[in-house]
Amino acid sequence: MNTVLLTLGRLPKALDIARSFSGAGWRVVVAEPHRRHLAGASRSVARSIRVTAPAVDARAYLHDLARVVREEGAALVVPVSEEAMHVAHLRPLLPDSVRLLAMPPGLVLRLHDKHGFALAAAEAGLAVPETFALDDPAARGLADATDVIVKPTHSCSGRGVRRIPRGAPLPPPEPAVVQRLVVGQEHSSCTLAQDGRVQATAVYRGTLMSGSVAVGFERVDHPAIEAWIARFVEATGWSGFIAFDLIVDAAGKPWGIECNPRTTSGLHFFAEADLAPAILDPAHPLRFRPERRLQQFWSCVTETQDSFGDWPRFRANIRHLFGTRDVTWRGRDPLPLLTMPWTAWPIISEAKRRGVPFGEVATLDVGWSDAGPVPHSAG
Template sequence: MITFGRSFLTLDLARLMSAAGHRVTIVDSVPIGITRFSHAADAFHRVPAPKFEPRAYCHALARIVADEHIDMVIPMHEETDVLSMMTDIFPPTCELFLSDFETENSLHNKFEFQELLAARGFPTLKYAQVRGPGDVATLDFDDPFALKECYSRGSQQVHKVTPGEALDWVDHDPINPWLAQEWVHGDKYCTYSICREGKIFAHATYPVDYAIDGSSCLNFRSVRHDGIVEWVSEFVADQNFTGQVGFDFIEVPQRGLYSIECNPRATSGIMMFSPADRVDRAFFGENTELITPDPEVNKMIGLGMLLYGWRKSSRGHHTLRGFVRDFRASQDVVSEPGDRRPAILLPVAYAGILRSCLRYRVGLAEGFMYDHEWDGLRIAE
């Protein structure tokens, strides 16, 4: 079973699993998630929204697992945290591909992740937690710094703050405080890894190139970075981590490599693998050599590139002419020979997302995942 059926990541993983001979069941809280249209999906179930009905969501998944004899549940987005709080309701014959709640939460919470890095001896950028006006008054950054909520994701805004700037606009939520983090310049990379019991079985590294406001990547090129692989290997071994995980890195000249934040769930790197890579083996821990994408892979989220990639805030150092060239040279992750329905019915799927945007009064990027976000509120006993 793979969750969050509206996601291109889910679509790609479903195709990879199906091509390897696995029966794939998809779930989502929206009725027309794009993966539902794929030949890779053997079944689709609409379930409650994990953000608003976490208990009902978990119980619905557990019933489907029992009814369809599911062997493994692979959560794709922040429903990972929700499921990690209720693993005991699932049949013992089914594995939830994730770590325990305390581990998942410490990696998802941006401040706790930095604290964890510091405690384990990994280098960190300067950081501080901001819980209220008192913490604002004690910030001692000499240079600009980033301000972002501890529970947030790539589609949400990161504020660049100048030292001494009034922060009276900040809303302080006791459950979801803010992280102030040194703002530095350097080469940015994202990663995706499939891990089991502290060992990496598949890994991809890709540079931040075209990205929504410089954070959510829209195109994906595989690059080799031995320092990043070594860093991730050491960290997941230290945490004895099981699940999918991604890290955002920045390599600062004369200072070295830093992890800005962690995403203990699927990231866009999954879309760089092909059926020939057999990444399904990584989920079951069956391969003996690390699985990596073809070094020539060059993929993109075509619709995202059309909507955002050409904008100055998303294309970085690229010109408009360069954008056109790169767009034509990249392969769209939605359209695939033999499985064209997701691409053909993409407008129908996005109509459902737009309905969610109107319902929750948020923009397209936020509305895409709004009802699957988790911002630190634990499930009541």
């Protein structure tokens, strides 16, 4: 039996991938810095192994992953979320026979960088709003001409994003970008690709938000966005998962504003049974599941509770909560949903301590910092 290693287990995305590989006859192992996690409660996961968090010691994290691959005999390594930027550096530590579902780190990090992505999209001839490094004098000129968005260079989940009115002061110098504000409807996506060819793309919009993170979402058909993504994937020769945030303006034109070189919640719209076969074989179809609206139940419960007293919002949230299917629940594998308040308690408690939504702290210990890991060649 082949073994696949997932490099994070705390998020529902990992659970979808684990269930798919298990259903395809693979043994699933999860490497996770947390002692307990969502996917670890699933019958689809054969073993969970605790590893060093990359935010604690990025080099140790990579060596821990390589050790798990070796000891568990993994044939495939699949990154899940923000840890993907670290996992991209794992290739030199792996045997040649092990497949790593990640692009070279130089490209991954360029696209994770807000400025690097904007430049890459522009080079591909795609629409992206004017974007400058915060310390570039051109950023001041842009901010004097129009409303702008200031974003940390490597932020995720909306952390540190600020809207600055035209002519207002910019923040002090820091690793950040200044981007022209595009007014319109925000869309997100999740794509699986192979050698520059899109296998499938899910485009979706948030239906219930926790801060800036969608915890309820709806899949939509948007050919212009799909064409934008296909052109970007072809230009970069991308293989693996990649995702984008885009704004569609009043004229219907999509503008790429961020790239996530990893999965997003859009993964849930793919048919679970197709995920593993499509990762293993680009010719295998990756179909959509029948539901167009999905939610993360416990996060939606929290948002509904928080809206109590704001009666129009509360009623809308109640309708959403009881009228939308959860991404995690499976009758044949119920424990991940039922035990989530316990398995996710480290994240829940940290979110409460900081007074921020769950999504803003869920990946703090695995996200990429400007320092990053020490390359393997450095010794």
